[in-house]
């Protein structure tokens with residue numbers, strides 16, 4: 001049995017796992033795989049390079065395959081339904097407000113959205129006569145109402161003449177009339193909901209204390225099946241656990257009803273909610289969509305899932321990518337034939353859903369990788385994500401609950417929590433550190449760039465081969481040797497070029513990812529590196545899909561030593577064994593720093609990131625113009641209607657340090673990195689020598705485990721020696 005099988009992965013996937021040389025699951029994989037296989041919605045937070053992609057790709061490939069297998073094998077499906085113990089009486093996932101979350105048991109629900117009511121009815125209702133009871137325990141404080149409603153009634157029970165409610169403020173409600181009734185209730189309280197169809201009465205209890213009749217109900221509720229009453233609940237920022245009783249594995253009631261009143265689930269005249277034909281299994285529409293922020297990540301994750309899917313046979317799992325720049329006809333053909341897993345960007349996927357080219361009726365998984373980037377204010381596509389969710393049916397075509405998985409190395413923020421409240425059901429946090437943090441395999445330092453101290457930029461400015469600046473100073477008076485703000489800003493930019501080459505030489509970098517702030521700066525840096533006889537490829541949003549692909553490939557193959565890029569590849573990109581990152585400018589967003597430097601120190605290999613931080617403010621482009629910078633020469637400040645801002649890197653560094661809760665070490669411009677301060681000698685790009693890693697971990701534990709076993713044996717023998725009388729009495733028995 002492989003280590004992955006112990007976490008629930010099927011042996012069929014072993015071949016693919018070993019082809020990647022993965023011997024043990026990483027920490028995040030050991031937590032996430034069983035959770036996803038178990039059906040949980042999951043929020044996966046773990047450091048960059050910790051194996052989050054495998055943590056969702058492996059279980060998804062497995063579940064999608066198992067479901068497809070079951071669907072195409074009629075004998076198995078029949079066998080399954082024969083074994084089914086009968087319909088389960090629980091809250092109905094198809095008869096609820098979208099934001100009322102129901103868990104896997106169907107007996108717990110919650111809505112964490114303030115100021116909005118969200119309700120649900122049960123799977124079955126009662127009519128014709130009899131006396132019925134169900135119980136509700138308040139699990140999460142907030143507002144709630146419990147009671148009964150017909151199928152024609154509102155889910156906001158008590159607001160029409162087809163539903164009845166009893167609310168936490170101690171009010172009963174019917175036909176929008178709210179009258180004092182019983183006592184108020186809160187977390188931990190148990191409410192009993194009574195319906196006597198023989199005598200046409202309805203009442204409630206709190207913690208076993210029955211209140212008087214609340215309503216004498218119309219006889220239509222007894223005599224007309226169209227007015228059959230279903231148990232119903234309603235929440236506002238609150239949570240409930242329901243117990244309908246019956247013999248389908250329910251826990252006993254906390255306050256069992258007396259006088260011949262029976263559990264509603266045990267009623268002999270139950271009327272079940274009847275879905276329209278749900279039996280046709282559509283084998284062409286996808287079961288899973290994985291959302292990625294960039295084309296590069298779409299490709300990377302696709303390759304990951306494809307590695308696992310490709311070893312699964314009968315049926316084969318069909319994976320497809322959906323990102324800009326792809327062959328439309330080919331995609332449409334694949335969709336027509338049928339697909340199981342789609343990896344794409346939100347804008348492209350939404351476009352396909354909206355134009356009816358992509359059907360989502362069978363969708364059982366949505367994975368949102370790098371979710372905080374989508375939801376963030378800058379360059380986010382929160383509206384696409386929301387639109388995708390709005391376009392989805394409440395449950396999948398075969399009635400299965402949809403699973404949502406979100407992950408990132410920087411998951412701890414308000415927008416993600418809000419998203420989880422709105423769209424995820426009882427999400428399980430898989431969070432190994434509890435805060436955004438940097439992997440121990442990433443060393444990161446800053447080098448301050450001070451053009452008033454280090455004046456070599458002045459000489460360089462008049463040489464032909466200096467790093468071309470971004471031309472924001474073209475209309476500024478530049479007076480080298482002065483402390484003018486504009487002069488120092490220009491000096492910083494030239495000096496940074498000098499420092500990049502110095503760092504490459506000092507640390508003998510044979511490979512590095514170099515982050516620049518803008519596309520224009522990337523182009524200039526690429527040219528500058530070529531001028532210094534260094535091979536470099538460039539990757540940013542203005543390059544064509546083909547150019548981007550070629551740049552990445554040539555960097556991966558080692559044909560180009562340096563990859564110069566914007567934040568477009570700050571996240572997720574996994575190139576094995578890259579030893580160095582250089583941040584020519586800090587990112588505009590503090591969380592982006594964690595992602596950028598996380599391009600190194602992956603899969604147990606050590607990495608170093610150097611950030612060049614200007615001691616003075618830098619004037620930089622900040623295009624608000626229509627063309628987003630294309631042909632723009634408006635170098636005025638944004639406050640004066642222009643397209644530039646003053647970027648304070650020292651302030652940003654402070655924000656990053658505060659976010660990470662630590663001070664980042666500094667190096668001088670000779671780039672003498674204090675390797676010895678970081679746990680002894682390391683070789684960047686290689687595995688930490690003698691350090692703990694996934695494989696060595698087992699061996700290091702082995703000797704302690706064997707010592708413990710020896711101690712245990714010694715202790716037991718000692719005990720028996722000192723307690724001979726115990727042995728004697730055991731023998732006597």
Ligand SMILES: Nc1ncnc2c1ncn2[C@@H]1O[C@H](COP(=O)(O)OP(=O)(O)OP(=O)(O)O)[C@@H](O)[C@H]1O
Nearest residue numbers: 022024025026048049050051052053054572574603
């Ligand atoms: N169980 C494992 N054993 C060894 N290597 C692994 C294992 N799981 C993943 N890896 C490798 O670790 C590297 C990083 O994995 P991955 O790209 O999934 O990281 P991540 O956590 O998603 O990082 P990021 O936050 O930067 O996106 C990859 O090269 C991957 O092949």
